[in-house]
Amino acid sequence: MSLPNALLALLVVEPMTGYDLHKHFEASVGHVWHAPDSQIYPTLKRMEAEGLLEGEDIPWGPRGKKRQYHVTPAGREAFKTWMNTPLEYARTRDPAHLKAAYLEWAEPDAAREHLLAHIEHHSSMLAQWQQTMKEIEDGTSGMLARRLAHTPKKDQEKTRAFKRFTYEGLIAQAEAEIAWAQRGLRLVDKLNG
Amino acid sequence: MSLPNALLALLVVEPMTGYDLHKHFEASVGHVWHAPDSQIYPTLKRMEAEGLLEGEDIPWGPRGKKRQYHVTPAGREAFKTWMNTPLEYARTRDPAHLKAAYLEWAEPDAAREHLLAHIEHHSSMLAQWQQTMKEIEDGTSGMLARRLAHTPKKDQEKTRAFKRFTYEGLIAQAEAEIAWAQRGLRLVDKLNG
């Protein structure tokens, strides 16, 4: 259910091809909801069949063409409805904490490696999100800048504020994971003298 | 890849039927890796076919029987190998932060509802985990108690320490989510002030 809405979130800003979406995804919504192009293309077709989108073939070079999608009024309504509908929380599936719960089965060195990898992973997430946060602040963020250009002045601050809020949350998550893994490293050291 | 190992984590303690596993799952590993019984039964069969488990039919009442699985040496090795293998981090898919990123599309009341639901969800997670933490401390945690009874004294503290560590992490996650959503509530109030 999330992917169609993540696509709508981008397409309400401006019409795009599947390829465009795939590209912009990586640098914006994809931070919170990853999707490969092999999932995007069929989803766009389905959304067109459902009347949420309309696609038209536009020329590309002398012989080529590409299919550009734009949101229909029904699509815009569906997106708003989704935004006003409470979220269903999925049951936890957290491989890192799963392994952590049985870490006494790992060799001490492997345990350290796990925790270091956890720190490294979330550090790189953190760096990415801090970078995005900076781009939000100074308006160099690709999709957001495009978005704000289509937004009435009085709503711009709102839009920007919720983006900032989102990335603040992601940053807090990453920091919590890093702190936890560091505590884990100290624990492994203590347990192995 | 996680489910078979989550099952092994329980089965290395003592042989169990699919039904037993399903039950114990809910109260232990299921906290970090949920699985419905409809996934557990076929997975057990597959693991038996792969030689990780062996099952035997044991009588249950006058006419009934049930299939009890125990871990083979190969299964024990596979579990250890998994515990020593680095984790592959999956790309983010976080519906709550996805919605948060576009919260300006929601009615102010719906936005508040989202954030309140987020707080409520993670508060109940928090309560559950604090409860489990208490059970870890005083030895009333079902699977852990069973586990410790089969563990040499010198390793018991290690086992208990990693469980504590895991739930500390989950508690920190929940607290971070709650704090984030509360910041969100203040933001919504300010923007619609």
Next chain:
DNA sequence: TGCCAATAACTATATACATAGTTAGTCTGT
């Protein structure tokens, strides 16, 4: 004796997702 909750073990179906490969046209530089 009959009812009911719990135990036990599935089956069936529809998505969702990961991973990998395919086909074809365009644009840029040498």
Next chain:
DNA sequence: ACAGACTAACTATGTATATAGTTATTGGCA
């Protein structure tokens, strides 16, 4: 004139998950 990178849009396959049943037995209580 051609190579190579990029744009564009898929297809194919296998596994994972969610959701919702089904069938049968047991053990305890009224």
